[in-house]
Amino acid sequence: MSNRARWVMPMGNTRSSAFTAPHPIYLASGDGAHVTDVDGNRYLDFQNNFTALIHGHGHSSVSEALCRQVPIGLSFANPTKTEIDLAELLCGRVSHFEHLRFTNTGSEAVMMAIKAARALTGRTLIAKCEGAYHGCYDPIEVNVSAPPIDWEDDRRATLQHDGLPTTVRDQTIPIAFNDIEKTERALSAYGSEISAIVVDPLPSRAGLICVSPDYLAFLRRWTSAHAALLISDEVLSFRLAYAGALGDGPIRPDITAFGKIIGGGLPIGAVAGSADVMRVFAPSSDRPHVAHSGTFTANPMSMVAGHAAMSAMTENEFTRLNELGADARSALRGALQSVGVTGAVTGAGSLFRIFLGVAEVSGYADVFRAGSASALGALVRAMQDRGVMISQVGLGAVSTPMRPDDINRLAAVFEEALRTVSVSGRLAPDTTP
Incomplete structure (x- = not known):
């Protein structure tokens, strides 16, 4: 698929935000909280087209x-x-x-x-x-x-x-x-x-x-x-x-x-x-x-x-979705603490963003100082390998088809990916006293 794309688009890409090296995952379909790629692999989708799909796919x-x-x-x-x-x-x-x-x-x-x-x-x-x-x-x-x-x-x-x-x-x-x-x-x-x-x-x-x-x-x-x-x-x-x-x-x-x-x-x-x-x-x-x-x-x-x-999107639905978002941020922070890796999770409502290399993000200077793009990229790929998608910058969005079990899966896959990437030497341990 990527070879075909390179014949007709610069580096095989027409949207900078969707490009990843050596090539992005090409998706074939979406259903509720999940997407399936052209090879038949199924993912829990926290990308939701960069937060646009508040109802996931096929509402x-x-x-x-x-x-x-x-x-x-x-x-x-x-x-x-x-x-x-x-x-x-x-x-x-x-x-x-x-x-x-x-x-x-x-x-x-x-x-x-x-x-x-x-x-x-x-x-x-x-x-x-x-x-x-x-x-x-x-x-x-x-x-x-x-x-x-x-x-x-x-x-x-x-x-x-x-x-x-x-x-x-x-x-x-x-x-x-x-x-x-x-x-x-x-x-x-x-x-x-x-x-x-x-x-x-x-x-x-x-x-x-x-x-x-x-x-x-x-x-x-x-x-x-x-x-x-x-x-x-x-x-x-x-x-x-x-x-x-x-x-x-x-x-x-x-x-x-x-x-x-x-x-x-x-x-x-x-x-x-x-x-x-x-x-x-x-x-x-x-x-x-x-x-x-x-x-x-x-x-x-x-x-x-x-x-x-x-x-x-009624008022009650916003409340339910935002509660899931709060649960996701809490669970992701818990995974960082459990593995002992320096990182932070920010966000509000149904949104979260993951940072590596900084214990707190209070402004743009902290964002810039956060861990290398290669470390975050390795983490995102490790999560994809385990069937969960977030964006390349660590941004995630909860959608209405999701339930507490999906948040639990997000946290479990995140923790497993953290341990895998830590073992590879990409992540530094948390040395905060």
Whole structure:
């Protein structure tokens, strides 16, 4: 399979996040909490397409909705009732969602949120937290996996990927996640030049650590005082609760970019906010105005799949799923302690992330100092060999088909893999007194 792929794709790959050396596992099917590869091997799937599949694979309501839609239309040049249905459902759950606009991906949602902020403020600069990933849009692709910033010295943005113009360094201000003093110092030199601050309430690349209430409140005060917008990137973290990561909290962002679970497994993204803010997207002669379109935006397939998936996610179901997530994090920490390997497990809700080589992860600097990629890669492969899949960066997501026995299996396989990799010399023992 990989040889065929190499003939038609660079290194046999079309999605960087799915690439592993020497080649990825090619999957053939999914059913509930499990996936099966092209060789017939079956795995308990905690990847869930990088947290997007909150119902796992083949959820009956989602499948039935898609089967009903296929014969009557896959996509149209005109709007359909299906987009109204999903927009009403989502706006009905989050009190500060008055208007909503769909996109095709989470990256596009973040991009449109930033463009809206620039149009509304007439400014160019944005600020984002060090280590946070917000998708593929030039100004937001800085300081994702670069060495930690020396906040006492050079605090300029670091370009990490080829293809980015050097001018991006002058458009983006890195700030220190959950550190009010350092963030205020970084922002103070720019004040009225900043259009928006983008924050992820649970940034995966920066450690899967929850934003602190005090830090979030500071960002809200600062943006309000400087007539800038606060953008919440909940593409991943919208799965934390019935109303999303910040939906029931006291802090209301001006714009929320979200996606993943709201598409039922199909491509989707969205931006939402107050009617006044979202008016910037209205196709009229008024200014400011941000043009936004897309051939497959709000296509009926994504709309009906998303509506079915989100309808099945009741408040009780979120509670049950988040309890399983808490059990998973506890069990994984217990396995680390049992084997005697230095490591940490972070996360919230139905999400977890595993780190090796550090006993605690409290910020991006700890993430960067964590054990080598080769050690984590060996651990992930050892788990795959035993029939359990997590992502290559140690990220995992619980899905609704899972039950306590699946969490027990995750922990048992993790512990066995830890012992195997430890014996090979890839992991250092825990020397904490």
